[in-house]
Amino acid sequence: MAFKGIKSLLVAALAGFLLLNSGVAKAQHEGEIKADTTATHGEKEFDITETIMDHVKDSYGWHLWGHTSVHLPVMLYTDKGLEVFSSKNLRDEHHQPVVYNGKNSYKLNHETGKIEILNADGTSNTTAKLFDFSITKNVATLLLSMLLVCIIFLSIAKAYQKRGVNSAPKGLQSFLEPIILFVRDDIAKPNIGPKYTKYMPFLLSIFFFIWLNNMLGLIPFFPGGANLSGNIAFTMVLALIVFVVVNVSANKNYWKHIFWMPGVAWPMKLFLAPIELMGVFIKPISLMIRLFANITAGHILVLALICLIFVFKAVAAAAVAVPFAVFIYCIELLVAFLQAFIFTMLTALYIGMAIEEHHHEEAHH
């Protein structure tokens, strides 16, 4: 029975994937329709796009409940030097952006949600130098997840030291050991080959870091609530690190296959070189976009379903919206794992391709 359940869950997950992939477009479409009605019916109308984007995007505060939120510190670097102040100063009690006067005048841009420097006449100064290093909601989540991942795995490492190698794993250790072994035996070994041990710490780190952040993103309130792994900066940095790791470990054979493909006629070699070279960059970019799009789409989909209640202005809509949202949520739990797995798996694959030795000369002839 349990097996049957898992099987149908997998089928549901696959179906969910297709749904999710179209999720962004759908949500955006819904948003547009709503925006139109907002324009015609006036300010009071519920704006689904704004609500969803508010949840998906980064912010300077961390909303707890009702009107309570944690005011995170804002850190700016301008031509007048470093500026640190609480994000409390950026909004008034009605949650409207207000001007904060520090070394410059700062105000939140309503559209982008970012801080801008104001000119003396109150218009925004887009040319002024402004680097924003604020501890935003995403950065706070990032630091929290760093702490969590360190605490979890250091405690497990301790458990191995304490309990020795002769006893069976226990507790958290027994839950995570199969996953560590899964990363090693099913991701690293088959894709990288005999030299996999060197890359294990890297693969394990990205796998668990992505997974933990995907899961944190699914918690709708305080310790979670941020859409960190669905943030393009997060996935970009990971993809960049993968890009560097892959290309630094690449051997001569790999570059030869890119610039002068062996075993094909020379016009073909010339034709393939730019394509292969583009592939070098497209691979990490695809990693970046896949993780970002899947996680963000999932968030948007769940939020859009919940927003249906407000769009129809009827509690009865919850009868449809909530079960659907729960369904998508369950799929999201799976996707959280799956996306971490796919990211790690493709990373291992790219590393494997980069360090593969030249042993199939005959295959090209």
Add this chain to the structure above:
Amino acid sequence: MFFLDLDPLVKPDLGLIIWMTVTFFIVMFVLGKYAWKPILKAVHTRENKIEDAITQAAKVQAEMAQLKNDNEALLTKAREERAVMLKEAKDIKDKIINEAKDQAKVEANKIITDAQAAINHQKMAALTEIKNQVGNLVIEVSEKFYAES
């Protein structure tokens, strides 16, 4: 600028990029040194131990089987030996009995022959004596007869 026209959703924040880079390197360093290394080492050691234990068990099993075979062979050999010994003992017994029987027969025959010889001898002696006695009686009777007459 290309980036400035992007939707804020797909526009990476410089701040988050920097924080993320720093954080990920800290995670990589801390976990790489204090978590992944000891965990993977422990798991590897345990796997080796289990593998060793399995090989050892197989070896012991093979040894046990060998021992059992040896024991059986020994037992069979012992049984055979016992059978041979029993047979030999029986043969010897039979031989002794037969010999004894033969000897007894010879003895008996000899005794019987001796006895018969003795009997004959006695019989002859008795006959001779009877003959002598009869002769004497005849003489005595004759003398007496002649004397009276």
